Structures are given as C-alpha cells and as structure tokens.
Amino acid sequence: MKTFLKILLTAVAVIVLANILPGISVAGYVSAIIVAVVISLLNMIVRPLLIFFTLPATIVTFGLFIFVINAIIILLADKLVDGFAVSGFWAALFFSILLSIFRSALFSLLKDDRKQLN
Template sequence: MKTFLKILLTALAVIVLANILPGISVAGYVAAIIVAVVISLLNMFVRPLLIFFTLPATIVTFGLFIFVINACIILLADKLVDGFAVSGFFAALLFSVLLSVFRSALFSLLKEDTKTIQN
C-alpha cells in the first residue's frame, strides 16, 4: 500500500513539475503514473549499474556526477514513455533535481512516528 502511495505522489510531482517547467510535458494523469512507475523501475535496476560504471567520475567530481546520472534516467524515461517529453539535457537535469526535492517532501508526509512507546 505504501509503494502504491509513493507512485501516486511521484505522479503528482511529475504533473506539477510538467506544468511549472518549460521543456517538460506530460499527456495526462495516466501518462504521469506510467512515468512514475518507469522512473521507479529505472532507479531500481539501471541507476545502480550506471553509478557502478561511472564510479571514478563520481569520485573525482565529489558525487556531483550523480546529477548527470539522474538526468540520464529522466531522458531514458522520455524515450520509454510516449506521453512524456523532455526537450533536452538541462531540462532533464532541472526536472530530476526538483523531482527529488518534491519526492522527499511528499514522502516525509508518509513517515510514521517511530518514537511511540511500546507498553
């Protein structure tokens, strides 16, 4: 249930960012949900491989190359989903940074209070 909620919150963030940022467009709500699922799958399977193969560049740039990897994930999602369009690399870079900020803000709402005392 929590995973489904995270997908829906990511789709909401995709819709909001597509309306705010120039160069990003989403065809509709269903396309936004598909984009959220595709980005989640790419982050789960492709991103670790990209990080592993670009580890020297990531170390030399003190981790800033991760932003480039995130932009590549967004561009790959653009190629895989028909109703999602990104105009270029810098639009994908800005979209990925803002998406991660939106997602962390939205996911913080889902966190449960772990400080409850068990009797």
Template sequence: MKTFLKILLTALAVIVLANILPGISVAGYVSAIIVAVVISLLNMFVRPLLIFFTLPATIVTLGLFLFVINACIILLADKLVDGFAVSGFWSALFFSILLSIFRSALFSLLKEDKKSLK
C-alpha cells in the same frame, strides 16, 4: 499500499513539474502514472549499474556526477514513455533535481511516527 501511494505522489510531482517547467510535457494523468512507474523501475535496476560504472567520475566530482545520472534516467524515461517529453539534457537535469526535492517533501508526509517504548 505504501508503494502505491509513493507512485501516486511521484505522478503528482511529475504533473506539477510539467506544468511549471518549460521543456517538460506530460500528456495526462495516466502518462504521469506510467512515468512514475518507469522512473521507479529505472532507479531500481539501471541506476545502480550506472553508478557502478561511473564510480571514478562520481568520486572525482565528490558525488555531483549523480545529478548527471539522474538526468540520464529522466531522458531514458522520455524515450520509453510516449506521453512524456523532455526537450533536452538541461531540462532533464533541472527536472530531476526538482523531482527529488518534491518527492522528499511528499514522502516525508508518509513517515510514521515511531513511539518510543518506556
């Protein structure tokens, strides 16, 4: 249930960012949900491989190359989903940074309060 909510919150963030940012467009709500699922799957399977193969560049740039990897994931999602369009690399980079911020803020709402046992 929590995974389904995270996908819906990511879709909401995609819709909001597509309306705010120039160069990003989403055809509708269904496309946004598909984009959220595709980005989640790409982050799960492709991102670790990209991080492994670009580890020297990530170490040299002190982790800043991870932003480039995130932008590549967004561009790959653009190619895989028909109703989602990104105009270029810089739009994808800015979108990925803002999407990470939005997702962190929205996912913090789902955190459960852990009560300490005394």
C-alpha cells in the same frame, strides 16, 4: 500500499513539475503514473549499474556526477513513455533535481510516527 502511494505521489510531482518547468510535458494523469512507474523501475535497475560504471567520474567530481546520472534516467524515461517529453539535457537535469526535492517532501508525509514506550 505504501509503494502504491509513493507512485501516486511521484505522479503528482511529475504533473506539477511539468506545469512549472518549460521543456517538460506530460500528456495526462495516466501518462504521469506510467512515468512514475518507469522512473521507479529505472532507479531500481539501471541507476545502480550507471553508478557502478561511472564510479571514477563520481569520485573525481565529489559526487556531483550523480546529478548527471539522474538526468540520464529522466531522458531514458522520456524515450520509454510516449506521453512524456523532455526537451533536452538541461531540462532533464532541472526536472530530476526538483523531482528529488518534491519526492523527499511528499514521502516525509508517509512516515509513520511510532510512539516509543518509555
């Protein structure tokens, strides 16, 4: 259930960011949900491989190369989903940064508050 909510919240973030940022477009709500699923799958499968193979560049840049990897993930999602378009690398970079911020804020709402017994 939580995974489904996270995908829906990511789709909402994709729609909001597509309306805010120039160079990003989403055809509709279904496309946004597909983009959220594809980004989640790419983050689970492709991102660890990219991080492993670019580890020296990540170390030299003190971790800033992770932003480039996130932009590559967004560009891959652009190629895989028909209703999602990204105009270029810089748009993908800004989109990935803002998407990470939005997802962090939205996912913090899903954390369950468990009361500790004292």
